[in-house]
Amino acid sequence: MSIVSVSNLEKSYGGLRALKGISFQIEEGEIFGLIGPNGAGKSTTLKILATLIPPDRGKAEVMGHDVVKEPEKVRKLISYLPEEAGAYKNLTGREYLRFMAGLYSQATGKDADEMLELGIGIANLGVRLDDKVSTYSKGMTRKLLLARALMVVPKLVILDEPTSGLDVVNAHEIRELIKGFSRERGVSVLVSGHNMLEVEFLCDRVAIINRGTIVEMGRPEELKEKYSSKNLEEVFVKTSRRGFYG
Known part of the structure; x- marks a missing residue:
């Protein structure tokens, strides 16, 4: 069952096209990673799904509820932790x-x-x-x-760079906590990150995004095999060299 469905999502800030028609789905109980460099469109995607900003075009749904037309219903299903959150x-x-x-x-x-x-x-x-x-x-x-x-x-946890700025020990503890909670409770997780090695260890599937476009998507092992790479960082480099990014 798909918890999240994103179809042809577009978003611009003035003359900057942050998202250029991205599409993906997240299944029930899945940890899905949106990975790429800073400015790739990760946080914009998460904010749209968290009902904080509207897309310009396209559609995003959480358990069948449109994030624009039914934001209150979506908010009852999700929990969102931005990168710069404070207590x-x-x-x-x-x-x-x-x-x-x-x-x-x-x-x-x-x-x-x-x-x-x-x-x-x-x-x-x-x-x-x-x-x-x-x-x-x-x-x-x-x-x-x-x-x-x-x-x-929640049905969906949205985490923007959850280990940003943490040391190795704390980052490891946070990753294990997220993974254990998702497995135990069957909660779906959407996590963003630019540390591709870290996200590789955490996620069931990943989408590589750059300049507002998803250029690859799949299970980490599948992508590493496809590109004959040791890790997702190498996959990223190889896809960029093959002209995926304009």
Whole structure:
């Protein structure tokens, strides 16, 4: 079953064409990666699916609901974590999760206490959960934010560069957390990234995007075999050399 369906999506900012008619689908329980360099169109795609900005042309649906015509229905099905998201620094981690669980409960009708308990488990911050967010490292803050995004158990989690700026250990923990949650709960995940080696380890399928165009799509192993490459980074280089990018 397709959770996400994107067809011929276009978006421009003035004279800049950010998306040039991209199409893809995400299946139930799948971790799908949108990978490419900065400025490729990744964040624009995620923002459209999160109902934050409208496309100029084309169509995007989440579980059959149009992101433009039915944004309220879509928002009840998704959770979105932008790259530069922050938490309320004057609250403790526990207070932040409790506050967000209350908001989600009002919007979705789900039990706030259950969400809070799940969020605490996902964050796994131990005694630091009762310290103010202002004292957290970047890795701790990212875990807290990811817990906020996952604790509502949405049909689709949208994560924009979830490990951006993290060290190797924290990035590994975040990747394992995302993968484990998706497998355990059957939640679909759309994740963007420019670190192709990292996304390769996380995703079931990937779409390589550059200059607003998807130039390749498939399972990492399939793409590596197709291009006789050791990793997706090499696939990217080879597709660019073969003139996919204008």
